[in-house]
Amino acid sequence: MDKNVKILVVDDEERIRRLLKMYLERESYLIDEAENGDLALTMALENNYDLILLDLMMPGKDGIQVCRELREKKATPLIMLTAKGEEGNRVQGFEVGTDDYIVKPFSPREVVLRIKALLRRSSQTSYLETSSAAKDLVVFPHLVIDNDAHRVTANGTDVNLTPKEYELLLYLAKTPDKVFDREILLRDVWHYDFFGDLRTVDTHVKRLREKLNSVSEEAASMIVTVWGVGYKFEVRTN
Known part of the structure:
Protein backbone atom coordinates (compact mmCIF):
# COMPACT_ATOMS: atom_id res chain seq x y z
CA MET A 1 0.00 0.00 0.00
CA SER A 126 -6.17 7.60 0.46
CA TYR A 127 -8.24 8.74 -2.51
CA LEU A 128 -8.80 6.06 -5.14
CA GLU A 129 -10.93 6.52 -8.23
CA THR A 130 -13.64 3.88 -8.17
CA SER A 131 -16.94 3.27 -9.85
CA SER A 132 -18.34 1.28 -6.94
CA ALA A 133 -20.61 2.91 -4.39
CA ALA A 134 -18.77 4.35 -1.40
CA LYS A 135 -19.59 2.59 1.86
CA ASP A 136 -19.10 5.57 4.14
CA LEU A 137 -20.76 8.74 2.85
CA VAL A 138 -21.96 11.74 4.85
CA VAL A 139 -24.39 13.58 2.57
CA PHE A 140 -26.01 16.99 3.03
CA PRO A 141 -27.41 19.56 0.63
CA HIS A 142 -24.40 21.29 -0.99
CA LEU A 143 -21.84 19.06 0.81
CA VAL A 144 -20.72 15.42 0.53
CA ILE A 145 -18.02 13.80 2.66
CA ASP A 146 -16.75 10.48 1.24
CA ASN A 147 -14.98 9.00 4.23
CA ASP A 148 -13.73 5.95 2.33
CA ALA A 149 -11.87 8.25 -0.06
CA HIS A 150 -11.20 11.10 2.40
CA ARG A 151 -12.78 13.35 -0.20
CA VAL A 152 -14.97 16.42 0.30
CA THR A 153 -17.10 17.96 -2.43
CA ALA A 154 -19.18 21.13 -2.16
CA ASN A 155 -21.74 21.73 -4.91
CA GLY A 156 -19.97 19.02 -6.89
CA THR A 157 -16.51 20.62 -6.64
CA ASP A 158 -13.61 19.01 -4.77
CA VAL A 159 -12.41 20.91 -1.69
CA ASN A 160 -8.70 20.43 -0.96
CA LEU A 161 -8.39 20.06 2.82
CA THR A 162 -5.46 19.21 5.06
CA PRO A 163 -5.91 15.99 7.09
CA LYS A 164 -6.71 17.99 10.24
CA GLU A 165 -9.22 20.24 8.45
CA TYR A 166 -10.88 17.10 7.09
CA GLU A 167 -11.04 15.46 10.52
CA LEU A 168 -12.56 18.61 12.05
CA LEU A 169 -15.24 18.83 9.36
CA LEU A 170 -16.10 15.14 9.63
CA TYR A 171 -16.26 15.29 13.43
CA LEU A 172 -18.74 18.18 13.37
CA ALA A 173 -20.78 16.81 10.46
CA LYS A 174 -21.30 13.38 12.02
CA THR A 175 -23.38 14.96 14.81
CA PRO A 176 -25.41 17.77 13.24
CA ASP A 177 -26.78 20.48 15.53
CA LYS A 178 -24.71 19.36 18.52
CA VAL A 179 -22.63 22.18 20.00
CA PHE A 180 -18.99 21.30 20.76
CA ASP A 181 -16.84 23.53 22.93
CA ARG A 182 -13.24 24.17 21.89
CA GLU A 183 -11.76 22.00 24.64
CA ILE A 184 -13.71 18.98 23.40
CA LEU A 185 -12.62 19.63 19.82
CA LEU A 186 -8.97 19.92 20.89
CA ARG A 187 -9.22 16.66 22.79
CA ASP A 188 -11.11 14.62 20.19
CA VAL A 189 -9.73 16.01 16.91
CA TRP A 190 -6.17 16.94 17.90
CA HIS A 191 -5.81 14.36 20.70
CA TYR A 192 -3.80 16.83 22.78
CA ASP A 193 -4.65 18.94 25.82
CA PHE A 194 -3.38 22.48 25.41
CA PHE A 195 -4.89 23.78 28.64
CA GLY A 196 -6.46 26.90 27.20
CA ASP A 197 -4.71 27.34 23.84
CA LEU A 198 -7.97 27.46 21.92
CA ARG A 199 -6.80 29.55 18.97
CA THR A 200 -5.89 26.32 17.19
CA VAL A 201 -9.57 25.45 16.82
CA ASP A 202 -10.60 28.96 15.77
CA THR A 203 -7.85 29.12 13.14
CA HIS A 204 -8.81 25.78 11.62
CA VAL A 205 -12.51 26.65 11.57
CA LYS A 206 -11.69 29.94 9.85
CA ARG A 207 -9.52 28.21 7.24
CA LEU A 208 -12.12 25.46 6.72
CA ARG A 209 -14.89 28.01 6.16
CA GLU A 210 -12.75 29.93 3.69
CA LYS A 211 -12.02 26.81 1.64
CA LEU A 212 -15.67 25.75 1.59
CA ASN A 213 -16.83 29.28 0.84
CA SER A 214 -14.56 29.46 -2.20
CA VAL A 215 -16.82 26.89 -3.91
CA SER A 216 -20.08 26.99 -1.91
CA GLU A 217 -21.36 29.69 0.44
CA GLU A 218 -24.12 27.29 1.51
CA ALA A 219 -21.64 24.61 2.61
CA ALA A 220 -19.51 27.14 4.51
CA SER A 221 -22.56 28.51 6.33
CA MET A 222 -23.26 25.08 7.87
CA ILE A 223 -20.32 25.54 10.25
CA VAL A 224 -21.89 27.80 12.85
CA THR A 225 -20.24 29.68 15.70
CA VAL A 226 -22.10 29.44 19.00
CA TRP A 227 -20.78 32.52 20.77
CA GLY A 228 -19.21 31.89 24.15
CA VAL A 229 -19.36 28.12 23.66
CA GLY A 230 -17.88 26.71 20.47
CA TYR A 231 -19.10 25.39 17.12
CA LYS A 232 -21.76 23.21 15.58
CA PHE A 233 -22.68 21.83 12.17
CA GLU A 234 -26.13 23.11 11.22
CA VAL A 235 -28.13 21.54 8.40
CA ARG A 236 -30.31 24.05 6.64
CA THR A 237 -33.18 22.81 4.52
CA ASN A 238 -33.98 25.98 2.61
Whole structure:
Protein backbone atom coordinates (compact mmCIF):
# COMPACT_ATOMS: atom_id res chain seq x y z
CA MET A 1 0.00 0.00 0.00
CA ASP A 2 2.90 2.36 0.81
CA LYS A 3 4.80 1.77 -2.44
CA ASN A 4 5.97 4.93 -4.19
CA VAL A 5 5.08 7.17 -1.24
CA LYS A 6 7.36 10.21 -1.49
CA ILE A 7 8.44 12.03 1.68
CA LEU A 8 10.46 15.22 2.17
CA VAL A 9 12.67 15.18 5.29
CA VAL A 10 13.70 18.67 6.45
CA ASP A 11 16.28 19.18 9.20
CA ASP A 12 19.46 21.24 9.45
CA GLU A 13 21.26 18.32 11.17
CA GLU A 14 22.62 15.85 8.67
CA ARG A 15 22.74 12.98 11.19
CA ILE A 16 19.01 13.31 11.84
CA ARG A 17 18.22 13.37 8.13
CA ARG A 18 20.42 10.31 7.60
CA LEU A 19 18.76 8.41 10.47
CA LEU A 20 15.24 9.20 9.28
CA LYS A 21 16.09 8.37 5.69
CA MET A 22 17.50 4.98 6.70
CA TYR A 23 14.38 3.99 8.64
CA LEU A 24 11.93 5.34 6.07
CA GLU A 25 13.66 3.70 3.12
CA ARG A 26 13.23 0.37 4.94
CA GLU A 27 9.49 0.99 4.49
CA SER A 28 10.07 1.47 0.73
CA TYR A 29 9.35 5.21 0.93
CA LEU A 30 11.09 7.52 -1.52
CA ILE A 31 13.01 10.18 0.43
CA ASP A 32 14.13 13.68 -0.54
CA GLU A 33 16.10 15.86 1.88
CA ALA A 34 16.35 19.58 2.59
CA GLU A 35 18.75 21.20 5.07
CA ASN A 36 16.95 24.52 5.55
CA GLY A 37 13.52 26.08 5.35
CA ASP A 38 14.04 28.04 2.15
CA LEU A 39 15.08 24.97 0.19
CA ALA A 40 12.30 22.92 1.79
CA LEU A 41 9.61 25.38 0.72
CA THR A 42 10.92 25.48 -2.85
CA MET A 43 10.99 21.67 -3.06
CA ALA A 44 7.57 21.30 -1.42
CA LEU A 45 5.97 23.70 -3.90
CA GLU A 46 7.68 22.21 -6.95
CA ASN A 47 6.99 18.54 -6.08
CA ASN A 48 3.93 16.60 -4.97
CA TYR A 49 5.06 14.96 -1.75
CA ASP A 50 2.78 12.58 0.13
CA LEU A 51 4.11 13.86 3.45
CA ILE A 52 6.67 16.31 4.85
CA LEU A 53 8.71 15.86 8.04
CA LEU A 54 9.68 19.38 9.05
CA ASP A 55 12.05 20.53 11.81
CA LEU A 56 10.75 23.51 13.76
CA MET A 57 14.00 25.35 14.54
CA MET A 58 16.20 25.97 11.48
CA PRO A 59 18.33 28.80 10.10
CA GLY A 60 16.56 31.02 7.60
CA LYS A 61 12.86 30.20 7.41
CA ASP A 62 11.82 28.16 10.44
CA GLY A 63 9.23 25.39 10.39
CA ILE A 64 6.38 27.76 11.28
CA GLN A 65 7.16 30.05 8.34
CA VAL A 66 7.53 27.14 5.93
CA CYS A 67 4.22 25.62 7.03
CA ARG A 68 2.40 28.95 6.84
CA GLU A 69 3.61 29.67 3.29
CA LEU A 70 3.06 26.09 2.14
CA ARG A 71 -0.54 26.10 3.39
CA GLU A 72 -1.30 29.05 1.10
CA LYS A 73 -0.74 26.73 -1.87
CA LYS A 74 -0.92 23.09 -0.78
CA ALA A 75 -2.53 20.72 1.74
CA THR A 76 0.41 18.29 1.91
CA PRO A 77 0.29 16.30 5.19
CA LEU A 78 2.95 17.67 7.54
CA ILE A 79 4.55 16.48 10.77
CA MET A 80 6.63 18.97 12.76
CA LEU A 81 9.76 17.86 14.63
CA THR A 82 10.24 19.90 17.82
CA ALA A 83 12.59 19.93 20.81
CA LYS A 84 11.38 19.64 24.39
CA GLY A 85 10.38 22.97 25.87
CA GLU A 86 8.91 24.31 22.62
CA GLU A 87 5.25 23.69 23.47
CA GLY A 88 4.26 27.25 22.62
CA ASN A 89 5.82 26.81 19.20
CA ARG A 90 3.99 23.52 18.74
CA VAL A 91 0.69 25.25 19.43
CA GLN A 92 1.63 27.88 16.86
CA GLY A 93 2.44 25.06 14.46
CA PHE A 94 -1.05 23.64 14.77
CA GLU A 95 -2.48 27.10 14.17
CA VAL A 96 -0.68 27.45 10.83
CA GLY A 97 -1.67 23.98 9.64
CA THR A 98 0.66 21.31 11.06
CA ASP A 99 -1.11 17.92 11.24
CA ASP A 100 1.00 16.30 13.97
CA TYR A 101 4.23 16.80 15.88
CA ILE A 102 6.99 14.58 17.26
CA VAL A 103 9.25 15.67 20.13
CA LYS A 104 13.02 15.23 19.95
CA PRO A 105 14.73 13.04 20.96
CA PHE A 106 12.42 10.63 19.17
CA SER A 107 12.26 6.93 18.47
CA PRO A 108 12.60 6.29 14.71
CA ARG A 109 9.98 3.56 15.07
CA GLU A 110 7.56 6.11 16.50
CA VAL A 111 8.22 8.36 13.51
CA VAL A 112 7.39 5.52 11.13
CA LEU A 113 4.17 4.73 13.00
CA ARG A 114 3.09 8.38 13.07
CA ILE A 115 3.77 8.69 9.33
CA LYS A 116 1.73 5.58 8.56
CA ALA A 117 -1.15 6.85 10.69
CA LEU A 118 -1.17 10.25 8.99
CA LEU A 119 -0.90 8.74 5.52
CA ARG A 120 -3.93 6.56 6.25
CA ARG A 121 -5.92 9.66 7.23
CA SER A 122 -4.60 11.76 4.43
CA SER A 123 -6.67 12.68 1.42
CA GLN A 124 -3.39 12.93 -0.48
CA THR A 125 -2.82 9.16 -0.39
CA SER A 126 -6.17 7.60 0.46
CA TYR A 127 -8.24 8.74 -2.51
CA LEU A 128 -8.80 6.06 -5.14
CA GLU A 129 -10.93 6.52 -8.23
CA THR A 130 -13.64 3.88 -8.17
CA SER A 131 -16.94 3.27 -9.85
CA SER A 132 -18.34 1.28 -6.94
CA ALA A 133 -20.61 2.91 -4.39
CA ALA A 134 -18.77 4.35 -1.40
CA LYS A 135 -19.59 2.59 1.86
CA ASP A 136 -19.10 5.57 4.14
CA LEU A 137 -20.76 8.74 2.85
CA VAL A 138 -21.96 11.74 4.85
CA VAL A 139 -24.39 13.58 2.57
CA PHE A 140 -26.01 16.99 3.03
CA PRO A 141 -27.41 19.56 0.63
CA HIS A 142 -24.40 21.29 -0.99
CA LEU A 143 -21.84 19.06 0.81
CA VAL A 144 -20.72 15.42 0.53
CA ILE A 145 -18.02 13.80 2.66
CA ASP A 146 -16.75 10.48 1.24
CA ASN A 147 -14.98 9.00 4.23
CA ASP A 148 -13.73 5.95 2.33
CA ALA A 149 -11.87 8.25 -0.06
CA HIS A 150 -11.20 11.10 2.40
CA ARG A 151 -12.78 13.35 -0.20
CA VAL A 152 -14.97 16.42 0.30
CA THR A 153 -17.10 17.96 -2.43
CA ALA A 154 -19.18 21.13 -2.16
CA ASN A 155 -21.74 21.73 -4.91
CA GLY A 156 -19.97 19.02 -6.89
CA THR A 157 -16.51 20.62 -6.64
CA ASP A 158 -13.61 19.01 -4.77
CA VAL A 159 -12.41 20.91 -1.69
CA ASN A 160 -8.70 20.43 -0.96
CA LEU A 161 -8.39 20.06 2.82
CA THR A 162 -5.46 19.21 5.06
CA PRO A 163 -5.91 15.99 7.09
CA LYS A 164 -6.71 17.99 10.24
CA GLU A 165 -9.22 20.24 8.45
CA TYR A 166 -10.88 17.10 7.09
CA GLU A 167 -11.04 15.46 10.52
CA LEU A 168 -12.56 18.61 12.05
CA LEU A 169 -15.24 18.83 9.36
CA LEU A 170 -16.10 15.14 9.63
CA TYR A 171 -16.26 15.29 13.43
CA LEU A 172 -18.74 18.18 13.37
CA ALA A 173 -20.78 16.81 10.46
CA LYS A 174 -21.30 13.38 12.02
CA THR A 175 -23.38 14.96 14.81
CA PRO A 176 -25.41 17.77 13.24
CA ASP A 177 -26.78 20.48 15.53
CA LYS A 178 -24.71 19.36 18.52
CA VAL A 179 -22.63 22.18 20.00
CA PHE A 180 -18.99 21.30 20.76
CA ASP A 181 -16.84 23.53 22.93
CA ARG A 182 -13.24 24.17 21.89
CA GLU A 183 -11.76 22.00 24.64
CA ILE A 184 -13.71 18.98 23.40
CA LEU A 185 -12.62 19.63 19.82
CA LEU A 186 -8.97 19.92 20.89
CA ARG A 187 -9.22 16.66 22.79
CA ASP A 188 -11.11 14.62 20.19
CA VAL A 189 -9.73 16.01 16.91
CA TRP A 190 -6.17 16.94 17.90
CA HIS A 191 -5.81 14.36 20.70
CA TYR A 192 -3.80 16.83 22.78
CA ASP A 193 -4.65 18.94 25.82
CA PHE A 194 -3.38 22.48 25.41
CA PHE A 195 -4.89 23.78 28.64
CA GLY A 196 -6.46 26.90 27.20
CA ASP A 197 -4.71 27.34 23.84
CA LEU A 198 -7.97 27.46 21.92
CA ARG A 199 -6.80 29.55 18.97
CA THR A 200 -5.89 26.32 17.19
CA VAL A 201 -9.57 25.45 16.82
CA ASP A 202 -10.60 28.96 15.77
CA THR A 203 -7.85 29.12 13.14
CA HIS A 204 -8.81 25.78 11.62
CA VAL A 205 -12.51 26.65 11.57
CA LYS A 206 -11.69 29.94 9.85
CA ARG A 207 -9.52 28.21 7.24
CA LEU A 208 -12.12 25.46 6.72
CA ARG A 209 -14.89 28.01 6.16
CA GLU A 210 -12.75 29.93 3.69
CA LYS A 211 -12.02 26.81 1.64
CA LEU A 212 -15.67 25.75 1.59
CA ASN A 213 -16.83 29.28 0.84
CA SER A 214 -14.56 29.46 -2.20
CA VAL A 215 -16.82 26.89 -3.91
CA SER A 216 -20.08 26.99 -1.91
CA GLU A 217 -21.36 29.69 0.44
CA GLU A 218 -24.12 27.29 1.51
CA ALA A 219 -21.64 24.61 2.61
CA ALA A 220 -19.51 27.14 4.51
CA SER A 221 -22.56 28.51 6.33
CA MET A 222 -23.26 25.08 7.87
CA ILE A 223 -20.32 25.54 10.25
CA VAL A 224 -21.89 27.80 12.85
CA THR A 225 -20.24 29.68 15.70
CA VAL A 226 -22.10 29.44 19.00
CA TRP A 227 -20.78 32.52 20.77
CA GLY A 228 -19.21 31.89 24.15
CA VAL A 229 -19.36 28.12 23.66
CA GLY A 230 -17.88 26.71 20.47
CA TYR A 231 -19.10 25.39 17.12
CA LYS A 232 -21.76 23.21 15.58
CA PHE A 233 -22.68 21.83 12.17
CA GLU A 234 -26.13 23.11 11.22
CA VAL A 235 -28.13 21.54 8.40
CA ARG A 236 -30.31 24.05 6.64
CA THR A 237 -33.18 22.81 4.52
CA ASN A 238 -33.98 25.98 2.61
